[in-house]
Amino acid sequence: MGRLRKLLIPGVDKKLLVRDAVKTMPELTRRRFITAGTSLGALTLLTGCDVVDSSSAEELLKKVSKFNDAVQAWMFNPDALAPTFPESMITKPFPFNAYYGLDEAPEIAGADWKLEVRGLVDNKKSWTLDELYKLPQVKQVTRHICVEGWSAIGSWTGTPLRDFLKLVGADTHAKYVWFQCADKDGYNSPLDMRTALHPQTQMTFKFGDEILPRAYGFPMKIRVPTKLGFKNPKYVLSMEVTNDYKGGYWEDQGYNSFSGS
């Protein structure tokens, strides 16, 4: 606060100054700033304290979220399998869910599509859908849990990601596999390597024994039953094995990055 007070020029209206400063922020930062402001407003009412420095509260919450990433990585057991269910328990209809409507979902022509493989891998060749379909596949009936709280049981069939990573000679000591997708506004998401190597993490080509429909991520989604739904990329275009944390569509907006189940 002392630092802020020094910055104030006598005779300048504080409120106008803040309003002008907010206008110079990029759109996303602005939204988050205001959001944090609202929450701090509620906290101020609650405690009667004069909590003005909202950015420091946001910084603290981000630090705790990073700490929670570390706690979750520590709790993560690479051998613990997500519970599986009989096919009779599959949720019908399985919900379509995204930050856009179904009519805005990517429409990808399977014949033209290629999966790009980049980063710390021996073989950087791109893969056609026909080539990927020839890899051994397994089926799983698991629960998809959304960050919003609802959940649904679905049936996904595809190639374990760890088999594919071995096949392309990926450096499995790298920290992340980073996915880029065709969703509007450029969805992307980092997956920690230990989760990428989990036996149930899957490059999914089928839902309910049918070729993956457009609603669920045609031509390929990554099914990660040990993560919340928003960390299950759909409409995948590329994967990159990397040691750099490259952020993600939702992660950058404040969802916890590990978000493990």
Add this chain to the structure above:
Amino acid sequence: MTSLAVSDHQAETATPAKVIQPVWVRMVHWINAVAMILMIMSGWQIYNASPLFGFSFSSNITLGGWLGGALLWHFAAMWLLMVNGLIYLALGFATGRFRRKLLPITPAGVISDTRAALTFKLSHDDLSKYNSVQKLLYTGIIVVGVVIVLSGLSMWKPVQLHWLVSLFGGYDIARYVHFTCMALIVAFLVIHVALALLVPKSLRAMIIGR
């Protein structure tokens, strides 16, 4: 304090009154109050993302602004709630406070004290002794507090802690359990605050100990 010639009555009140609430109880109580309110208000915002029932909570009483912000608050305040709660449970058992203050609870005592409370005949002369209704409510809310943390953990880690989810009968049931516990805590909070205001010396005891 100013006069040396004090009457017997004055001398009695001048001796330090016995401590009703020890300092550790007061500390965990108020830390818990802050943690609970943060958890409840951020929890309401999280609930709004996918309501279990046909209503949502007004944004005037929620914390976080949107789902992502509320989750940051919820998963930060949970540490405060859990660590503070564990200290409370450990000291409550270790010091014998739980045994001394909360037991025994008899149905006959609860019925007669409830009747006395409803007719405003319940005595509050000795705040260091809980009546049967207090014993029941305080023991009950500790149990609810444990269940809300366990159901919350099972929803946070449904794969790593899948045995805990099974204990609740599945992920979806755990959500309802978590919500029900919240509703019980809010109901407790309303009664608790109302009674503390009706008997202000109990509030004073929780602040300054006497």
